[in-house]
Each structure stands twice: as structure tokens, then as C-alpha cells.
Amino acid sequence: MEETLATPSETPRVNYLNARYGLKSWLLTKDHKRIALLYLGGVSLFFLLGGIYAMLIRIELLTPKGDLFQSQTYNKVFTQHGIIMVFFFLIPAIPAVLGNFLVPIMIGAKDLAFPRINLLSWYIYMLGGILTIWALLSGGVDTGWTFYVPYSTNFSNTYVVLAGLGVFVSGFSSILTGLNFIVTIHTMRAPGMTWFRLPLFIWSHYATSLIMILGTPVIAITVLLVALERIAHIGIFDPRLGGDPVLFQHMFWFYSHPAVYIMILPSMGVISELIANFSRKNIFGYSFVAFSSIAIAVFGFLVWGHHMFVSSQSIYAGMIFSFLSFAVAIPSAVKVFNWSATLFRGSVSYDTPMLYGLGLIGLFLIGGMTGLFLAAIGLDVHVTDTYFVVAHFHYVMVGGTLMGYLGGLHYWWPKISGRMYPESWGRFAALIIFVGFNLTFFPQFVVGYMGMPRRYHAYPDIPIWQVLNVMSTAGATILGFGMLIPMVYLIWSMRYGRAASANPWALPGLEWRTSSPPPTENFTVTPVVTWEAYEFAPPEELKVIGKLEPRDRADYPPDYPAYTES
Amino acid sequence: MAEGHAITHEGAGAQREHHAHAALAHHFDNLEQQREAGTIGMWVFLVQEIMFFGGLFLAYTVYRWQFPAAFVAASNHLNVRLGATNTIVLIVSSLTMALAVYYAQTGSRRNQLIFLLVTMALGTTFLVIKGIEYYDKYRDHLIPGSLIPGRPFHWDTVQHPLPIGVSEHNLEMFFWIYFAMTGLHALHMIIGLGILAYLVYYAYKGRFTPEYHAPVEISGLYWHFVDIVWIFLFPLLYLLGRHLEH
């Protein structure tokens, strides 16, 4: 180790960040890592916007009276919060940012299979985003993110077509990303990287891509039909023509339920990485965790009807969907048990990413278990369309996806930026976010079971309802504050952070066997994989693959050795 | 970026060819891998397309089951001769496309060009015939809703008396689905023609060789898919139920 410490000068001078300069080199890049950063910018922007809307909702609900906004303004606020967060943050967040950056590196490829399509997907995403923002600026949209007909087609007098087109367009970005991942994972794995040596992050992205390919086109055509129906004043969901509005719900949820798995599966992949790597132990029951991702992707397509238990679908259909919804809970439970068991006799560190990882297990546990309440059909009748549902899906999406995203972002930040984030600030923010999140959403379970319907601008003046809503708003304030901390210090660290070594956590994954940040083609030579996933080895065996160009000694972090080939 | 790196491992098949083909993208090891990626990519894309059309097929099924009489009545108003002609045109174009792929594989630039152009011509024929059909519908006021401003849907009850119990609204629903499905299909045809034009350009430049012809193959997959969609549309829209009335 003494010897390796003595050769720190061998990290590359040239990496993907400084290989070229100028705006053009970014906007026309075909490098998956740069595209990931473009996505990071877009996604952060939309997250900020969606977050502002969330705060407005919470402030309005401080009092039972609708005193901050007019009803229609409030309706626009929650609609836009939903559309932006679901379609422009949650769905692309992990796959398009972390997945884009890491899928090729983790399997030892030079890039995704179709770099130009990858860049195209970012432009499509931004185009969809711009259309949506245009809709917001023109006056907004008030249909709810679910676009239920016939309200959206015949009754709303807001900018439904524009917003719908935004969702339609951005769907194709998701389809192209999924297509790229599937092809890349199938054809571009490095020699020796067999399917069962793949990190679980890759498995979960593979499962996610399947859903993107099979589900997204359905919502694309559905939203397109809604937009056409508004333009032509006629269409297949129109009750006047004998059309069935419930058909829309079937088509909408056929995608939008699996879409929840587009959000949560990548996060499960991140957590698998975090739990295994930060306890320095192989994942307990690797193949069970891997196949549970695929099982979730498959079963996820068979449960959409559980959003419609009270929608007038037949009671027998309801029972089948209820049964299948319980079935899809099992692979999720398997994952949670395996993660917990992985910690057993491990070497658990409390670095920031791990804090997010451990916190996520807790939040996902509550989110998942309350899902059972909604799958139990007799109980769902009462709690559906109330704040109970709102709390449940925020536990899954925010508690699950956002926590996974932040955990992953911290974990791979040294690789992405070549800099370390400030660890103590990281831990502090993780704690604040965890507390703020629970305070925001836990009271909503209670008020929901008491019967407070969702999407209510004003609610009956019942003291306990207001108390719970005030708690929720207080929590949201803490959560919002907590979110700002990483935003600030991550940006700060890009310039002022301590330079990161190739392998700051001393881990065996392929992404840690190239420099931080990696060169444009990820590895200077094609790696040959001879180890299993999560096969931990002494630091001196975890060498950077290939020769690296020298760089100044002064840049080098003092605390971890550089594991370079001597 | 692809300047020959030293090969340091023994991984057979994964080695970058020493004299890399000009068409080999920098991030693939060899042409075989690149071709495989393209083919899988197209198949995955077609799966996506099936789901995309699937939404409309679902709507068709639901409403056909709900309004059988109206669908039969409206379906009888479609021109089955033109529809059948178009079916034949497309099937032949699939054959010529397959031949174009074959000649790309065997390296005959002339035959490849000929068949690509014939395929394009057939595709254009299809669109022209489709246009004639659309014009007929326009003339007969059968374009649903206010798609054409100032020319709302109107079923000529004098010439085609409404079957009793069938409402004009249900007929309109049929035509809405008809235009949505055939319109989306026609859009795919137009995109297909664009791809063919691209292929013709590069085939003319002699880009495709027995060694490298993946784009022709992959575009062929797309073309066949668009044909197959029509093979489903034709009986569903034009033929089903026709015998009930005659």
C-alpha cells in the first residue's frame, strides 16, 4: 500500500469533462456521460419548479379556507406539480441521469449502443418540457396529472393540448432511453461480464427499460387521442358518441401504474448498490434480487385496475386486480428482506449515500406496506382518492425514488464530477430530509383515513384536519430546506471540492476501475471481467484498468491511495 | 477518439478489427456487434410500435363489440376495391424490399437501387390511393367532428338510409377510429419513404457492401412491420361484417 500511495501522479489529465470545451461541445455531444449531465441540468430545473408548486400547495392547505388562491389557480398548481414531477422529474431522474452515466461504464462499454439517439432523447425531453412550460406560461392546465376524460376533453378550458403534447413528446425520450439500455446491455457487455456478474443496478435498469418500451407508447397514444379529441371536438372517449370514459382510465393506468415501477425500480437498483458496497459485502441472494426486478416489471403490467376499484368496473375484475396487486407486493418484500440480510456480518459504514440507503429501506417499507391497504379492495373503496393515497404514493415516489436518486448522486458524485462532496454537510442534509419527509407525509395517512379527499382546494373546518395539515406543511418546509442543502454543496463541490481518486470508496465495481472523472471512452482499454459482482478485494488488487496519463501531484487526495497499475 | 488502442486482452470476438471498417462506430468492437445492436434495436422499437398501435386496436375492439350494427354500416361505406388494391400494393412492396435487402447482401448495387426505387414507388402508390379514399370521405362529409372546419360529419341518410336503431354518433365513432388508425399508418408509411430515400442516396454512393449492409436490413424490418399493420387494418376496417348485409 505504501507503494501504491507513492504513485498518485498517474490519474489522467484528459477526461470527458475537459476533453473539449465550449457550448457546442456539450450541445452536440454524443458522450453518454455528458448527456447524463445535460439531463442532470434539465431534471434539476424541473425538480425545482415542481418543488415550488409543492410548497404553494402546502401553504394553501395551512387553513381550511381557500384563502391563498382561487379554486382554479389551486387546481392548476397541483396539476402542474403532478405533471412536472411525474413526467419530467421522477421518470427520467435515475435512468436518464445516473443510468445514462453508469450503465455503459458498469458493463465495461465505451458508450451506449446509439449515442446519437441518446442525444436525441435529451432534446426530445427538453422539447416536451418546453411545451409543458409553454402551457404553464400561457395560463396553465387544470385537469390533474391524470388527464381524466371527459373533463380534460370536453370541459376544462385550460391548455390541455399543449400540456398533453408535452407529455406525449417526453414519452418518446423515455422510450429511446429504454431502447438504448436494452440494446446496450444485450450487446455491449465487456468480455467476461456475464449476465450474473452484472451489478444489480444494471438488472433494475434492464427491467425499467422493458416497462419503458412496453408501457410508454400506450400513454403516448392515449394522451394523443385526448389532445385530438379536444381539437376535433370528437373522439373515442366521448360519452355523447357512445364512448366510454372508463376506457381512458384503463389505457392511462396501463402505463401509469407500471410508470411507478419506472420510478422505483432504478431506485431499487441504486439501493442494492449502496447496501452491498457500503457494507462491503456481496448482496444476499443476488439472483432473487435480480429476478424480483423482472418479476416486478412483468406483474406491474397486470395490476392497473387497482386504480379503478370504484370506477364502475365489474366487481370480478376488481377482485382479480386486487389479487394480482398483492402478488406484485411479494417481489418487493423479497428485495427488502435481502437488503436487510446483506447487512448481516458486513462492515457497515455511515457515509452519506449509505444513510440515504438505510433511510430508503424504512420509507419504502411504509410506502410498500400502505400499498397493501390500497390493494385490499374493500378498504381501497374508502381510502382511494383521499390523502391516504397521496401519502402512499409520495412515500413510494419521493421516499423511494428521490432518496435513491440523492443517494446515488452522492455515491457516484466523485466519479461524475471528479470531486468529493463535503461529507458532514451530506450527512446533515440526509438527516434533515428524512425527518422533513416523514413529518410531511405521515400526517396525510391519518387525515386521509379520516376522509379528506385529495385535490381539495378548501376542506371542511375540522380542527384535527387542520392540525394534521399544518404538521404536513411544517414538514414540507423542513424538507424543502433540506433539499436546498445538497443543491448548494454539490454545485459548490464541482469547483471547490476535494479532488476524488479513481476509487474513493475502495470498491470492486467496474466504474471504480477507471479514473474519476473517466476518459471519454470510459476505459483506455477494454476491461476483461474475471470477478463476480460485489467481490470485494484488498485495495491493492483493485487497480485502474489501463495506463493513465499523468497529472499533477498536488491535485491528488491525500487520504485514499490510488490503485493504479504499477 | 477511436485511434487504435493497444489490445491488451485475449477476448476473442471482442477485439477491434485492425483495419476498422469506415462504417464502424467508435464505440463498437466490430461490425458484427454493431449489426447485432442495430437489429435488436429495431426489434425493440417495433415492440414499442406494436404497443403504440395497440391502444387503437383496443379502442376498435371495444367499440366494435359495443356497436356492431353501426360498425358494419359504416364499414360498408369504405371502398373495398381500393382497400384490396392497396393491400396487394403493400404486399408486393414487401417483396421488393426483401429483394433490395438480398441484393445489398450480395453486393449488387444496380439491383439494390432498382428494388429500393420500386419499393418507394409502391409506397407512394399506396399513399396516393389512400389519398383518393380520404378525398371520397371528404366529399361525402364523412370526416368526423370538426377536423375539417366548417365541414362537420354528416351521414347522407337519403343515399344511405340509417339502419334503424343505429345512431349517427356511432357511425362517427367508426370513422374517427378509421381515420386515427389509417392516418397513423399513413404517417408511418411517409416516414418509411423518408428512410428509403436515405437508403437510395447511400446505395447510389455505393456505401452498402456484403460486409456492411445493416441499415438496409434494419429498414427492411421497419417496412415489413408497417405492411403487417396494414394487413391487420384491412380486414378489420373493410371486411369484417360486410357479409352481414349482403
Next chain:
Amino acid sequence: MSGNVDALFFYLVGVTIFFSVLISGMVIFFAIKYKRRTPFEIPRPIAGSLKLETMWTVVPFVIAMSMFVWGADVYFKQYRMPRDAMEVYVVGKQWMWKLQHATGQREINQLHIPVGRKVELIMTTEDVIHSFFIPEFRVKADVVPGKYTRLWFEATKSGTYHLFCAEYCGTNHSGMIGSIVVMEPADFDNWLSGGAGQQSPVAAGQNLFQNTLGCASCHGDNGQGGRGPALTNLLGSSVPIQGDGTVVADENYMRESILNPTAKLVAGYQPIMPTFQGQVSEEQLIQLIAYIKSLSPQRTSGITTTARPANTQANNNAPATQSSPAANSQNANTTTRHGGRSRQ
């Protein structure tokens, strides 16, 4: 009325607490016990255990199935309509609930019902989807354009309960609220008689059937049949339809047959009935169907039979947006909680 659902709820809460404590306890315990001690220690790998995997697949599955069966049972009871219920017709519109009792009383955003009597709502909407939600009774059902949905409940305690619209329906969605006033049976009878003089839905339907729409010319003056099939004793019966199979005649079938007669044509009849789509309002449809249902006396509920269409009144097709002043004054003392409507 809320007991079944609450019992299930608390069972699920129990299971959730158990597993949350178990797993978080495990995670915290492991995280502390196996805290990293030296920077590069490498714990012994543990591949996994088929026994454990099987256990934590099977045990959750069994528990989930218990929830499924219980939940399905609760739901089944909720959605199997009772035979002897008192029927109330509900039409939702942006942003109010219009209700009409079988005896004719109309109400807006308020429903008076007696304690201890099963109440069945037959609901539809004039515009968008709404959802009829009474949290206290743990019941909810969407109200969908183009069809009838139903909901039943039985209040066990008098009092005033919240009524919400639970499906987002536009600008004033949060104002589409009202109250369910549950009264002692004697008070309720008293209240009902206060609304006397209003035409019952059955009577209105009879008028439409015999006079306004001329249904009687084919189906017979009293629905005994003619060129069209007989409508007596139709409700709930199994009707053979042209082509193949049978269909159970419920409100949705009647509705479809009025609006789209050829969809499921009764076997042996010609498709000669014109469509009434666009010619009857939602409320008239409900009245027609109420009348047709009244022709099946042994199948209908008690309350509709007490209001036989004997006292046919003058044709009164006034839009039903007005609630009876009599009904309102009768209940001036009940607290209503639909203050939201004034809050625009």
C-alpha cells in the same frame, strides 16, 4: 356501517407495524453491530440461503392472501346490492349533487335518510366523472357519464355526516360537498310527508312513456308488449338476445336499449326501434327506467311500490335543479356543512 372496513384497516395496521418494527429493528441492529471498524476490512461473503428466501416469499404471500380474502369479502358485501333497499336517484353535475327520493322529494347536496334502513343510490352524471363519497360510512363510488353506478349503505346512528365529491371534477371540485342527514324513522316519515305533492320519478316516467315519447305505442300502454317486447317483470330477468346468449336486464341494459336499441336486441323482434340518444335528459332517463322497474312489482323495493303511478299528474318536465322549498323548510334546523360552495 364502518365496522367491517375498520376491522380490516386495523388488521393491516397491525401487520404493518409488526413488519416495520421487525425490519427497521433488524436494519438498525445490524448497522450498529456490524459497524465498520477498519477502513479496508473485507467481511466473509454470504451467498444467500434458499431456506430464508423461500420463507420470506411464502410467509408474506400467505399474509397477503389473508388480506386479499378479507378485503374481497368486505368489498363483495359493499357492492352486492340489497333487495329491500330504499332507492334514491342521484345525478351529479358540476358542482352539485341532485338527489331525488322515490316518493318525489328532491334535494340538493343533502340527503335525508332514516336510521336502520338500507339505502341504495342509483347514480349518473350530466357532465364529468364525479365520485360519491361518505367517509363516515366508508363507501364511495364513481359517478360516470353514460351509465348507472350504484352504492348502498345503512346508517346505524342518527346525525349529520359529510358528503364529498372524491373524483376531481374541475374548478369548484372542493365545493361539491354536502351532508347526509340521518334521522330517526319517525322524523324521516315526517320529513317525507313534508315533500308530498311532488311528482314521483315513477309517475314522471309513466307520463314520458305513455305520452311524451310514445313508447307505449309499441310496448303497450302498461308495458305489456306489442311490436316491442313486454316490459313487465323485466327487472333482473334474463333476456335472450339476438345472435347468441342472454343479458340480465338491469338499469344499464334498459339505458342502453333506450339509447342504442340494436346493441342487444331482444331475440325475435325486428330492429325497428329508433334511438332516443340526444332526445331524453339524464333525469328523464332515470324516470323512464324507474317506471319500467315499477312494472316488475315483486322485484322492486318497498318504497317504490308505495308510490304507484296512480296519481299521474300534469306533465312536469321542469329542470330538476330546484329543491322543494317544503323540503328545505322542514329541515331548517339541521346543520349543513356545505359551506364550501360559497367559497369560490
